[in-house]
Structures are given as C-alpha cells and as structure tokens.
Amino acid sequence: MLSGILISVAFLVACGLALAGLLLLAERRILNFGPCTIDINNGKKVLQVDGGNNLLAALAENDIFIPSACGGRGTCAYCKLKVLDGGGTAGPIETPYLTQEEIKDKVRLSCQVRLRNDVRIRIPNHLFDIKRFRGRVEHKRSLTHDTVELRIALEEPSQISFQAGQYIQLESEPYRGREAVMRAYSISSPPSQNNAVETVIRLVPDGICTTWVFEVLKENDPVTFSGPYGEFHLSDPDRPCLFVAGGSGMAPIWSMLRDMRENNNRRPVSYFFGALTQADLFYVDDLRQLERDTDWFRFIPALSNEPPESDWEGERGLITDVITRHRPETAGDEAYLCGSPGMIDAAVRVLTAGGMPENQVFYDKFA
Amino acid sequence: MNPDLQGSPFASLLLIFLSAALTDNILLARFLGLCPCLGVSKKVDASVGLGMAVTFVTTFTAAINYLVYEYLLIPLDIAYLRLIVFIVIIAAFVQLVEMAIERLSEKLYQSLGIFLPLITVNCAILGTSLFMITRPFNLLQAFAFGFGAGFGWLIAITLIGGIREKINEDAVPAGLRGPGITLIVIGIMSLAFVVFSGMIQF
Numbered sequence: 001m002l003s004g005i006l007i008s009v010a011f012l013v014a015c016g017l018a019l020a021g022l023l024l025l026a027e028r029r030i031l032n033f034g035p036c037t038i039d040i041n042n043g044k045k046v047l048q049v050d051g052g053n054n055l056l057a058a059l060a061e062n063d064i065f066i067p068s069a070c071g072g073r074g075t076c077a078y079c080k081l082k083v084l085d086g087g088g089t090a091g092p093i094e095t096p097y098l099t100q101e102e103i104k105d106k107v108r109l110s111c112q113v114r115l116r117n118d119v120r121i122r123i124p125n126h127l128f129d130i131k132r133f134r135g136r137v138e139h140k141r142s143l144t145h146d147t148v149e150l151r152i153a154l155e156e157p158s159q160i161s162f163q164a165g166q167y168i169q170l171e172s173e174p175y176r177g178r179e180a181v182m183r184a185y186s187i188s189s190p191p192s193q194n195n196a197v198e199t200v201i202r203l204v205p206d207g208i209c210t211t212w213v214f215e216v217l218k219e220n221d222p223v224t225f226s227g228p229y230g231e232f233h234l235s236d237p238d239r240p241c242l243f244v245a246g247g248s249g250m251a252p253i254w255s256m257l258r259d260m261r262e263n264n265n266r267r268p269v270s271y272f273f274g275a276l277t278q279a280d281l282f283y284v285d286d287l288r289q290l291e292r293d294t295d296w297f298r299f300i301p302a303l304s305n306e307p308p309e310s311d312w313e314g315e316r317g318l319i320t321d322v323i324t325r326h327r328p329e330t331a332g333d334e335a336y337l338c339g340s341p342g343m344i345d346a347a348v349r350v351l352t353a354g355g356m357p358e359n360q361v362f363y364d365k366f367a
Numbered sequence: 368m369n370p371d372l373q374g375s376p377f378a379s380l381l382l383i384f385l386s387a388a389l390t391d392n393i394l395l396a397r398f399l400g401l402c403p404c405l406g407v408s409k410k411v412d413a414s415v416g417l418g419m420a421v422t423f424v425t426t427f428t429a430a431i432n433y434l435v436y437e438y439l440l441i442p443l444d445i446a447y448l449r450l451i452v453f454i455v456i457i458a459a460f461v462q463l464v465e466m467a468i469e470r471l472s473e474k475l476y477q478s479l480g481i482f483l484p485l486i487t488v489n490c491a492i493l494g495t496s497l498f499m500i501t502r503p504f505n506l507l508q509a510f511a512f513g514f515g516a517g518f519g520w521l522i523a524i525t526l527i528g529g530i531r532e533k534i535n536e537d538a539v540p541a542g543l544r545g546p547g548i549t550l551i552v553i554g555i556m557s558l559a560f561v562v563f564s565g566m567i568q569f
Contacts, residue, residue: 004445007443007445008443008445008447008448011443011445011448012451012452019456022459023459023462026462026463026466026467027466030467030469088473089473092477114469116473
C-alpha cells in the first residue's frame with residue numbers, strides 16, 4: 001500500500017520533471033534564433049537583440065516605444081509599423097486590422113512579428129523621441145461630475161518636450177482583478193511647462209484605466225506613462241483656426257490655446273465646445289479670461305441638452321449646427337477637432353460642406 | 368459486424384479508423400471538444416485549420432499515451448494515474464509541436480500554430496486517449512484510432528463551419544443567433560450520425 005503511493009508519487013514527479021526538462025531543452029534548442037539586428041529607418045538606428053522575442057518588446061527594451069494600448073496581445077492595432085525585410089507575412093491575428101493597402105505596404109502589428117532573423121523596419125521619426133516617464137500625481141481635481149484634471153509631476157526623466165496637441169499613454173496598475181493596461185490621454189498643459197503633464201480624463205463606464213484613475217489613484221501616488229505620441233498639432237500657416245471639441249476633447253485644445261497665448265499668437269481662433277448641460281462645462285472662467293485678455297480668441301460653448309427654462313444664455317443645439325450658424329464659409333479656415341468619432345465625423349461633414357478642403361481638417365479621434 | 372482485430376492488419380486498421388471517425392465521432396457522438404468547436408467554427412478555413420491541428424495532436428498523443436500506459440503505468444500498477452499523466456503528456460506534446468512548427472515552417476505556423484495553444488487541454492484529445500486504452504489495441508491500432516478520432520472531429524467541425532457560414536446570412540431569430548443555433552445544428556447533425564452507429568461494434 002505504502003509502496004504503491006510512493007511509486008505513484010515518484011512516477012508523477014519523474015514524469016513532470018522529465019517533461020519540463022524536455023520543454024526547456026527544446027525551447028533553448030528549437031526557439032533559439034540567435035542574435036538579430038533591427039535596422040530602423042535605413043540605418044538611422046541599428047539595434048542588436050536576441051532573437052525569439054516580438055518586435056514591439058524588443059524595441060521597448062531598447063527604449064523605442066511604439067504606441068500600444070493592449071500590451072502586445074494584437075487587439076488594439078496601435079503598434080503598426082512597416083517591416084520592409086525579414087518579417088514574413090501578416091498572420092491571422094493581424095489581418096483583420098490591416099487594409100489591403102497596408103498589407104501591400106508591408107505594414108505589420110509589431111507585437112505579432114517574432115524576431116527570427118535580421119529585420120529592416122521603418123517608423124515615424126518622432127517615435128525616437130518617445131520616452132517612458134516616472135512621476136507622481138501632483139493633483140487630481142474634479143472638473144465635472146465625470147471629469148477630472150490629473151496633473152503628474154515628472155521625476156525620471158524630469159523634463160518632457162512635446163508639441164501642444166500630443167498625447168501620453170498612461171499605464172494603469174492591476175486593481176480588483178482588472179489587468180494593467182495602457183490608455184492614451186491628450187496633454188492639456190502647454191509645452192512650456194516641461195516638468196509636469198496635465199490631462200483631462202473623463203470616466204468611461206466600466207473603463208479599466210479611467211476607473212483606476214477615478215477610484216484607486218490618489219494624490220502623491222507614483223505613476224508611469226510614455227510619450228509624447230501623436231501627430232495632432234498646430235500646423236504652420238496663418239489661416240483662421242476653428243477648434244471643435246467635446247468632453248475631454250478639451251485637453252489638446254486647452255494645451256494649444258495656452259501655447260498660442262504664450263507665443264503671442266495673431267491667428268484668429270474660434271473655439272466651439274460641445275456639452276450636454278451647463279454642469280458638463282469646465283475651464284469656462286479660464287477661457288472667458290483668455291477671450292478678454294486677447295483680441296484673437298472667441299469661445300463658443302454649445303449645449304445640446306440644457307433644459308429650455310434654464311438661465312443659459314449661450315448657444316443651444318448640436319455643435320455642428322452652431323458651427324454652421326457662426327461660420328457658414330469655411331474655405332479659408334483650418335479646423336482642429338477632438339472628440340468622439342461620431343462628433344468628428346459630423347463636424348467634418350459640415351466643415352467640408354462649408355467649403356473647407358479636407359487637408360485643412362485635422363483631428364484626434366478617440367473612442 | 369465485429370472487426371477481427373487479429374485478422375488482416377490493414378483491414379483492422381481501416382475498420383478502427385472508420386469507426387473512430389464515423390460511428391464513434393468524438394464531436395457528434397461523444398459530444399467532446401465542443402467548446403473550441405463553438406468558438407472557431409464560424410468560418411470554414413479556420414475550422415479546417417483547427418481540425419487539422421486536433422487530428423495531428425490526437426494521432427500522436429494517442430500513440431505516445433499508448434506506450435506510456437502499456438509500458439509504464441500498467442507494469443508499475445499505477446493505471447489509476449492515467450488521467451493526470453495523459454493530460455500532462457498532451458500539454459507538453461502540444462508545446463513541443465508548436466515550437467517545432469514555428470521553427471520549421473512559418474507558413475504552417477501561420478495556418479496551424481495559433482490553434483495549438485487552444486487545444487492543449489481539449490477534452491476531445493484527452494477523451495481519445497482515454498477511450499483508446501479501454502480497447503484491446505496494439506500500437507499501430509492505437510495510432511489509427513487517434514488518427515480516426517481526430518479526422519472525425521475535423522470532418523464534423525468543417526461541416527458545422529460550412530453550415531454556420533450559410534446560416535450567417537439567414538434570418539435567424541435574435542435569441543438563437545450564435546451558440547444557440549449552432550448547438551441546434553450540432554444536435555441535428557449528431558442525429559444524422561446516429562445512422563452510423565451499430566455498423567461497427569467492438
């Protein structure tokens with residue numbers, strides 16, 4: 001009886017050890033791709049890495065941060081880049097996220113490219129400037145019932161250089177059984193404040209990262225983010241600007257406006273901000289102050305769901321109708337939009353109907 | 368008809384293969400491996416990919432588990448450990464195959480590789496090994512049985528995948544869409560497979 005138990009235990013242990021050893025050996029022998037080089041942008045940077053890892057992780061280990069919200073699971077499709085040589089073909093996890101054009105252009109999801117030999121890749125140049133920052137929550141201030149302003153003081157590195165309109169990827173920590181995620185938030189502070197970043201975060205019902213910010217994160221807590229990301233920033237010419245935003249789409253616009261004021265801007269700016277009711281408006285005093293202090297800025301908030309009997313004297317109705325009323329001719333203007341995909345699509349329609357060429361519309365869509 | 372397992376080797380192998388694939392279809396007669404089937408059978412090509420992965424794994428794990436059972440578990444008198452030993456061997460084998468495929472052929476890895484982790488703890492594969500040891504097989508016959516069971520699963524999921532692709536365009540009542548109508552389809556198909564039962568008996 002006893003010997004039977006001993007035999008069975010010994011057998012199970014031996015069996016487990018043998019299989020684990022076999023797998024370890026196999027992994028070392030079979031999945032050893034040796035050292036690989038990653039050539040980025042035709043020799044602009046050449047990295048030596050151990051093969052076997054995925055491209056996204058290998059680049060991150062070498063401090064090149066490709067945007068990624070899902071952390072390498074092939075579900076967010078932010079980590080697209082061009083793999084010119086050595087990446088093989090796109091797999092079944094990637095193809096749903098790639099257009100025919102992109103497949104022809106050798107675009108891949110970098111988290112799904114396993115390094116098995118030398119590769120040549122192409123990434124936008126500004127990605128070289130992206131760093132990972134450690135900081136502390138300087139303050140978390142309620143703006144409305146579902147929106148907070150989060151200010152993160154930088155610790156390591158202690159300074160950030162960005163353009164007004166760019167965003168960061170905030171990394172949430174695991175809490176109450178939810179996994180760690182990265183989510184994108186636009187910077188609302190101006191680039192002149194380079195020792196901290198401010199963001200405006202609106203609570204997404206059941207959102208992993210926003211719930212973490214609202215319910216777990218406290219002032220003085222350490223936080224980690226990477227950035228700056230994004231190509232949403234003011235372009236050069238002197239055309240009049242139309243800013244259109246809703247909700248936390250305020251953030252990049254607020255950064256741009258403060259940047260413009262500091263740089264003695266002369267471009268005329270009209271800012272259309274859409275909200276449901278007066279309770280959903282924020283930064284109004286600051287924006288009105290900016291309006292009084294300068295001769296180039298006009299702030300036009302529009303409420304779509306304000307009770308008719310209220311004391312609101314400003315614009316009512318959908319933001320798109322308000323734009324048309326104030327600015328029927330848009331051919332000579334440039335527009336910068338930030339908000340939900342639905343709002344942006346509708347705004348693009350009325351702006352182009354007003355004569356604006358599509359290459360003068362810039363937007364940052366977030367879901 | 369009662370297959371003479373000691374008779375002509377080829378005939379017995381063929382009979383074992385057919386019985387495992389058709390009369391004892393692991394998916395439609397035993398209702399094993401249903402979860403990956405429900406998950407993947409939305410498209411025929413994915414169904415074929417997963418089916419081939421399952422076939423490959425059942426074939427070889429049945430043979431390996433046969434050897435382990437006959438030459439280790441029985442002599443050591445610890446046959447009652449078969450469940451845990453089989454599942455560990457299957458998991459290790461699948462990992463090994465995944466690595467080998469990834470190294471050897473990128474094309475094969477693209478079409479088959481992503482399904483392999485899915486089936487590591489698949490009940491159809493464990494079931495095949497457990498059914499196999501209840502019958503008086505030799506190694507070759509165990510091999511044929513594993514191949515037949517996997518091939519039967521491949522046939523079944525491919526058929527289901529085809530039907531689901533077609534159903535997708537039909538006006539299915541909202542409450543039945545997805546897994547609901549698929550379970551009904553599988554039920555009707557398993558009724559159809561009942562006609563095979565009794566043709567071959569061990």
